[in-house]
Amino acid sequence: DTGVSQNPRHKITKRGQNVTFRCDPISEHNRLYWYRQTLGQGPEFLTYFQNEAQLEKSRLLSDRFSAERPKGSFSTLEIQRTEQGDSAMYLCASSSSDREKLFFGSGTQLSVL
Amino acid sequence: AQRVTQPEKLLSVFKGAPVELKCNYSYSGSPELFWYVQYSRQRLQLLLRHISRESIKGFTADLNKGETSFHLKKPFAQEEDSAMYYCALLHAGAGNMLTFGGGTRLMVKP
Numbered sequence: 586d587t588g589v590s591q592n593p594r595h596k597i598t599k600r601g602q603n604v605t606f607r608c609d610p611i612s613e614h615n616r617l618y619w620y621r622q623t624l625g626q627g628p629e630f631l632t633y634f635q636n637e638a639q640l641e642k643s644r645l646l647s648d649r650f651s652a653e654r655p656k657g658s659f660s661t662l663e664i665q666r667t668e669q670g671d672s673a674m675y676l677c678a679s680s681s682s683d684r685e686k687l688f689f690g691s692g693t694q695l696s697v698l
Numbered sequence: 699a700q701r702v703t704q705p706e707k708l709l710s711v712f713k714g715a716p717v718e719l720k721c722n723y724s725y726s727g728s729p730e731l732f733w734y735v736q737y738s739r740q741r742l743q744l745l746l747r748h749i750s751r752e753s754i755k756g757f758t759a760d761l762n763k764g765e766t767s768f769h770l771k772k773p774f775a776q777e778e779d780s781a782m783y784y785c786a787l788l789h790a791g792a793g794n795m796l797t798f799g800g801g802t803r804l805m806v807k808p
Contacts, residue, residue, distance in 0.1 A: 588741070589741075618795070625707070625800065625801075626800055626801070627702075627704075627784050627786075627798030627799050627800050627801050628742070628784070628796075628798045629798070630795050630796065630797070633795060641795060676742070686732075686744040686747070687744070687796065688743075689741045689742040689743065690741065691741055692741075
């Protein structure tokens with residue numbers, strides 16, 4: 586499968602713990618996006634990378650959230666001191682250029698107990 | 699502020715009936731709109747975009763700037779059209795950042 590890959594598929598954690606998710610985009614895509622989706626809602630934009638540069642961050646991204654894309658390939662999204670409100674599906678997407686369609690991964694489902 | 703509204707959470711039709719999934723937007727600039735679809739157990743994927751003016755799987759969508767709408771239509775629904783449909787608005791000058799609507803679940807009954 587040469588699509589966008591996300592790991593893990595599911596993550597259950599206790600409140601207060603830190604979690605990290607990984608996204609591997611389509612190899613030739615230089616743009617990478619993180620979205621969050623809660624039950625009954627559409628995806629909400631979190632942050633965007635062009636190569637290794639983080640160019641946009643949503644106000645939804647509190648200081649407990651940090652994302653990196655160190656070599657312009659895979660990306661990680663870390664949530665520190667998780668809260669129950671962080672429970673959601675975290676989606677990664679990539680694209681080859683501006684205004685081109687986004688290719689989404691299958692997501693990481695986070696449950697904070 | 700940019701916003702996308704899909705007023706129907708669920709739309710249920712019989713096979714062969716016409717379908718219209720509603721989408722309204724608010725945006726101060728020139729809008730660029732998309733429909734994304736998620737079939738059961740599959741990833742979210744692009745269905746169509748208004749700039750292409752294309753028909754995909756029998757679906758079409760026309761941008762109506764006067765009514766700020768981008769409704770998705772199909773004259774004869776098929777069972778395989780059952781899925782979640784999301785309308786999305788592109789933010790110009792912000793990479794490829796999309797604002798999504800809340801989604802409409804389409805159920806096509808046999």
